[in-house]
Ligand code: FAD
Ligand code: DLZ
């Protein structure tokens with residue numbers, strides 16, 4: 001009997017489990033489906049990237065002799081859902097079962113499990129750690145901390161190890177990193193790729209069908225196939241990785257990428273494997289081309305954070321995205337969808353998100369995430385936003401970053417403290433404050449930086465929870481040392497700011 005082999009839009013790896021299981025006569029099923037393209041209002045660049053990459057991947061399979069049943073979004077028979085397409089193809093090819101690779105989202109796992117046909121969901125083994133590996137590591141631990149998981153993974157993989165000791169004698173070189181950056185005209189941005197015919201056709205389709213989604217479709221210059229993704233990897237290793245560590249946390253108005261790799265869209269969609277990316281970084285260090293603090297910092301993001309986040313997502317279960325430990329209820333303000341704000345940092349981070357479907361980690365964490373947390377925004381709405389607006393966003397990696405790391409809505413599973421800061425941190429790490437309508441040094445008053453007002457307001461509101469936290473509790477000493485009038489002024493100005501924001505005024 002014929003079997004269907006399902007390949008989803010973020011499973012574009014030739015060695016993905018379902019494809020490895022394919023044998024003669026099987027039919028590969030791929031589908032552009034409205035259900036997938038609209039479970040959140042994805043950035044148009046994200047939809048275009050995936051559709052173009054899917055079409056090219058399918059064409060490559062066909063060239064290599066696979067039988068491929070590919071559904072385009074506008075095909076008249078398209079049922080517009082993955083489940084619907086599997087059932088339609090089952091009837092068409094008289095298939096008796098489906099081989100799939102486990103999707104990266106509970107929603108789709110459940111859909112596949114509930115179809116009236118046998119679906120085998122094989123483990124997605126494109127990661128360094130399987131679910132069982134992560135659970136074995138987590139078992140019996142009171143707290144799950146990325147740093148310990150990362151060391152475990154370094155030992156397991158041997159990446160940047162001298163025998164059983166970390167290369168350079170330390171696991172982590174962040175002491176040498178986290179520097180501000182200066183504008184540098186000679187910094188090399190990521191490579192840009194001219195849309196080919198397939199991509200151009202997809203761009204027209206997306207322009208016609210998703211015109212109302214937040215984000216600029218054009219210019220579109222991301223790679224959409226493995227060759228392009230490999231070129232982007234090589235380019236990053238040769239031109240940016242060496243500087244990655246020191247500038248990792250810096251933010252500049254006119255340089256959205258700094259020395260970041262912009263490889264997450266390719267890794268997450270399957271065009272690059274995390275193994276080859278880490279191996280390339282380690283090799284560049286071994287060849288003396290890249291300093292250790294940069295290679296280590298970069299590899300930690302993938303071998304440590306990326307794997308840790310996936311472990312948490314699958315361990316915590318489908319209700320994770322609904323957690324709201326701090327009981328935050330405010331609506332996401334309009335500025336996140338392009339509405340005007342006087343805050344220069346928010347304009348910069350959201351503006352580049354709108355243009356590029358990209359912001360680097362510190363912009364996501366310490367600008368848009370920090371603001372949402374301080375302002376007490378409903379984490380489900382924040383999650384919805386991050387899942388929509390980035391080219392690299394899939395729930396398994398986005399949710400633990402948003403619900404956990406950024407919004408502390410899981411109550412401290414991903415991080416031991418909330419990532420919050422006043423304007424001072426942003427001023428130190430960026431050039432945003434100089435041209436801002438607000439004053440970063442003012443603590444109260446109409447022109448006081450909102451991050452200053454909201455920071456203390458947040459800390460005061462959540463004192464009972466955070467006062468005893470060894471990583472952040474000491475901050476209450478500073479609050480207590482302020483005089484009463486100042487504390488009252490901060491809280492009143494914060495309340496006024498939040499009311500004006502809720503009222504739809506430009507803040
Ligand atoms: P680089 O800075 O060059 O880092 C190298 C690689 O490390 C990335 O390509 C990525 O694969 C990995 N990485 C780095 N940090 C993380 C992290 N915290 N978690 C997982 N992987 C990491 N990343 C996503 O891939 N998809 C998301 O939907 C996503 N949502 C996020 C939401 C929030 C609120 C926050 C704070 C972070 C989120 N991240 C997400 C993590 C991180 O911001 C992006 O991976 C990174 O910005 C991608 O850009 P880059 O490729 O230039 O990364
Ligand atoms: C994100 C996405 C989009 C926009 N469109 C499709 C699609 O049309 N067909 C498809 O197979 N996959 C798509 N995807 C990726 C899926 O949503 C993704 O596989 C799940 O969210 C699990 O990570």
Ligand code: SF4
Pocket residue numbers: 342343344345346422423424426427432433434436437438439440449450451
């Ligand atoms: Fe952002 Fe405050 Fe700096 Fe303005 S002053 S850019 S609001 S941190």
